[in-house]
Amino acid sequence: MASTGYGPSRESRWSRLTFDGNESNYELWEAKFLAHMRLLKLKDTILPSEEEADATKNEECYAELIQCLDDTSLSLVMRDATDDGRKALQILRDHYANQGKPRIITLYTELTSLEKALHETVTDYLIRAEKAITALKNAKETLSDGLIIAMILKGLPDSYKPFSIHVTQSASEITFAKFKSMLRSFEETEKLNTKPKVDQVMKAEFPSQTMTCYGCGKRGYLVRECPAKSEKKWCNYHKSTTHSDSTCRSQQKSKDQAKQVSEKENTSKDEHLFAFKVNDEATGKINRMGMLVDTGATSHIVTTDILKQIDMTFKPSKHYIELADGTRASNIALKRGDAEVFLEDTNGKCVKTVLKNALYIPSYPQDIFSVKAATSNGAELRFAQDTGELTLEDGTIVELEEHGRLYYLTSIDSHENDSVSEVDK
Numbered sequence: 001m002a003s004t005g006y007g008p009s010r011e012s013r014w015s016r017l018t019f020d021g022n023e024s025n026y027e028l029w030e031a032k033f034l035a036h037m038r039l040l041k042l043k044d045t046i047l048p049s050e051e052e053a054d055a056t057k058n059e060e061c062y063a064e065l066i067q068c069l070d071d072t073s074l075s076l077v078m079r080d081a082t083d084d085g086r087k088a089l090q091i092l093r094d095h096y097a098n099q100g101k102p103r104i105i106t107l108y109t110e111l112t113s114l115e116k117a118l119h120e121t122v123t124d125y126l127i128r129a130e131k132a133i134t135a136l137k138n139a140k141e142t143l144s145d146g147l148i149i150a151m152i153l154k155g156l157p158d159s160y161k162p163f164s165i166h167v168t169q170s171a172s173e174i175t176f177a178k179f180k181s182m183l184r185s186f187e188e189t190e191k192l193n194t195k196p197k198v199d200q201v202m203k204a205e206f207p208s209q210t211m212t213c214y215g216c217g218k219r220g221y222l223v224r225e226c227p228a229k230s231e232k233k234w235c236n237y238h239k240s241t242t243h244s245d246s247t248c249r250s251q252q253k254s255k256d257q258a259k260q261v262s263e264k265e266n267t268s269k270d271e272h273l274f275a276f277k278v279n280d281e282a283t284g285k286i287n288r289m290g291m292l293v294d295t296g297a298t299s300h301i302v303t304t305d306i307l308k309q310i311d312m313t314f315k316p317s318k319h320y321i322e323l324a325d326g327t328r329a330s331n332i333a334l335k336r337g338d339a340e341v342f343l344e345d346t347n348g349k350c351v352k353t354v355l356k357n358a359l360y361i362p363s364y365p366q367d368i369f370s371v372k373a374a375t376s377n378g379a380e381l382r383f384a385q386d387t388g389e390l391t392l393e394d395g396t397i398v399e400l401e402e403h404g405r406l407y408y409l410t411s412i413d414s415h416e417n418d419s420v421s422e423v424d425k
Contacts, residue, residue: 021070026096027134033068040064046085053086061085097138104139107132114155122187126152126180145176152179159190217247290410291341291369293381293388293400300339300358301368307337307360321361335360341411343398346389350412351396369409383407 017036019029037043045053046061053061062085066074069092076095081088111132116125129152136143153164163186167174174182212219216228233244314336320328339358343351355369356377371381378393381400388400388407400407 017068019069019073021072023096024131026092027131027138029068030093030097033065036068037061037064042085046089048086048090058085059083062088065089097135104136104141107136107139107141111136111151112154114151116155116157116160118157122184125155126183129155145174145179148176149174149179152183160186290401290408291367293369293371293407293409295371297368297370298372300355300370300373301333301361301364302339302341302355302358303360303362303364303367305335305360305362306339306341307335307358308340308354310335310337311357332363333359333361341409343390343409344412346397346399351392351398353392367411 017029017032019026019033034043034047037046040060042057042061042064045057046065062081062083065085065088066078069077073092077088077091081091111129114125114129114132116122129148133143133148149167153160153167156164163183167179167182211222213221213223213226216226233241235241235243235245235248237245237248237250314333316331316334318330319333319336320330321332322328336357336359339355339360341353341355343353345351356373374390375381380391382389382391383400386402388402390398390400390409392398398409401410402408
């Protein structure tokens, strides 16, 4: 019957069933070969059994087997097991998967020295371990799930240390199958956690006439709407055509974007800028009345280095400040840690308050008190007409002051009051 051209060819099937003579691949090859023999209804004949094999079927097994062997493997069986498929398979097992003491020692050494490579997936690492485990079990060695788990944990890198501690300290019994599932889940979780964290800071809308185009320097529109966008520009400092000398930030010594925006907008009588923007028609300059209470910021921000406990894992280059309009910038926050500020409660008592995970940003013109960060640590805030109050976790109440339609926490010098209590937020 002529081939139709559909389905796998017989040549491709034989190429997948051919053993390459590599001892480490014997287990996988035997599994595929026995499955092939089952399709031919010859598997029971070729497998070792106390019953004598049917001579005709045994010869057929031998004929199928030698078609799948490389020259070296064929040389092992062609003289000692001619036309005897069962004996030929046993010879291959004794040679490639023998149960001798030297091989068992080699397998144990391989398992105990197992290490996960840097760019290797957990699945590939477990497959390498299971190869040695299966070979040992085939050699009649007894391996408990606890011993197997301990050997695999030993080869994991330091980034998996939290997982190792969880497994070793777990009170419930963990089977090897459950352990593999947990390890793969941990790997997926770690992949998600590698994305850089972003702190968001509030940015409210403000009148369009106060917008500044950084292309031409004029007000009233953004650079993407600039009518002079098609004009040729040249910056002698950067040797670039993207902007002109008059708008070059480097020439104007604008080292920080947030500070530059604050300096430009300080002359306006209609708004404030604190790297985010808020409308304020009552005043024309930044109020430094203490800490500005901000419902949009996700972290506390201090402009002076008052951090007592520094987060050594914090990297400014990988930390981004994101505004509500999508603008992102790194290397703005220089440190992260616990900041100490002193507030006066309603009884006139000085309270030392610890702001957890505060960001140190010296370029910001204003300290910021994050409502979200405070409430997540047990504090409560209430706002009313022209006033407000902050209730700390221990019940201490600190009054909020309203200035120019903004709320502030007034910080004081701790030496002004001899009685100081401590509260964490």
